[in-house]
Amino acid sequence: MDKKFWVGGYSPDGGGASLGIRAVEISNGVLRDLGLAHHADSPSWIATHPKLPVIYAALEPRGEVAAYAIIDYDRLELLGKPVPAGDLVCHLTVAGSAGPLIASCYGDGRVLAFPVNPDGSLAKPAVAPASKDPFAVPGHDARASRSHQSTVLRSGRIITTDLGHDSLRVWDLDAGELRLRQQIALRKGDGPRHLVEHPSGLIYVVTEHGAEVVALQADLTGIYREVSRTGLGEAIFAGEHFPAEISLDPNTNRLYVGVRGARVVVVLGLNAGRPLVLGSAPCEGEWPRHHLQVGSSLLVANQLSNTIQVLGMDRQDGLPSKRLGSLAIDSPTCIAAQVAGR
Template structure:
């Protein structure tokens, strides 16, 4: 049976060649381009509503968020007009009743109420981040929000790549209420994170080229408990981790590393990541990846391909290439049905 996915990418306004949101299929390891679902300007991040036939797109370089009605299997129709966001909106997360947008360009975090049909209301704005390393009398560094994640507790955690910090929030009446600021090392650049069912949180650092492990204490606050490198060949400042994912068996992590053109595999021992190995992504700038059963799809942004790999049954390394599909400037792959 063919499995279908939406693929977002950078269009000319973002330095790419994508025409918008495309539909892609995979069947027995073979990838197929199923056509343009809807034209859009740099829909760099996509997310699907968990119960409604609605897809949301971050139109990064327009600074807008758009909602689309999913029609059939291969087509999208606009659901209202795009709604303003912040500069370089790069990530979207769903809470069920709200959509949260993270904006790299100006650090804004916006909370959009969702109508019963999934359409977007006007957003509220979370409090701005403050640089924890600011020096009195000197200008602070720019805030770069990059991801919001809804935790199993219902709380929300956000990353700020520019301020080397994470913030933990409660969502109440459409507003984010700050609970904790987690300060990492200066220069880490936290980008994306995942939560394990055990409660550990794993954070990929774009500038530090590590995975940081956080653990909650009895009060529910998070503390750093470990740092794991991605291999001797992965160098901070030269190689830049992007997407971080937890595999379906919950016993390993995958990290796409731009510049090194690799997918790194980390095992989990007592919750702490340990390096297993890595494999070439067969392209340039692996911006995003997605596990599909016992295979993995990798979006190689700068070489304009999506690659399909078989995951090794023993160590999980995506070393066997199944297929390659030309796809213009791909930046995000999401399943048509929310998982």
């Protein structure tokens, strides 16, 4: 069965060569470029609305978020003007079918909740309280807040990462506004980037600077604490290699982490919730910024080699060790599945 995707990337304003949002298709392991769906300046992250025929793009260097109506599988139309978000807005999450769009801004640390109008366009956002560095030292220069990702938890709460403050924050969503429930401090220098939630309730956070996967677990009151941390293998070194995306296998028994600089995807099994490295496989390109599992294949967006690789997964250990195909795409940074029926 053919499956279609939206691909975002960096344009010249972000140091890349992308022209905007492209549509691609995979069939029998073969990727095909369906063309430019809409011109955009560095749509580095794309989020799809779960109900409406609308997608959202973080126009990172512009500090804006754009909404697009889906006209066809290979064509988009701008839904109103792009709206201001914050410096280097880098990630978007739609908080459910009737929830707001959560935006994370790397440049100034802002986290915003944009109300979504009935047609999918965006209203004026509510800005969450600024992060407070848990490692701040009086008399020393303040460290910059670097918001990087938001995730909707099964509880309905929102969790966000702050790569600059080495912390995560858990929020209650109250009448469209984010109310801080808990700040979780990791180790100074970890640089938490992205995370996934397991059906068990465990949260797995990949650290960009620490090159580890940190597991968090909530107690009976819903307060999260660190329960384990796992390195990504003997060949992955903090400060030299930089983990990017972390994903959970649909069978929920493996984690996949793309590692920039090392040119690999690391696979971790889950043993009673604790990650254990099973091995790694080449990503067949440079700077694997994002990846997406599609059936028994892994699509890897190799930003600096301008390709999306299709890697086949081994049935036994899950390693993406079979090269099935490659598609030339300028500066790809995000792959988002199109929703069937749109």
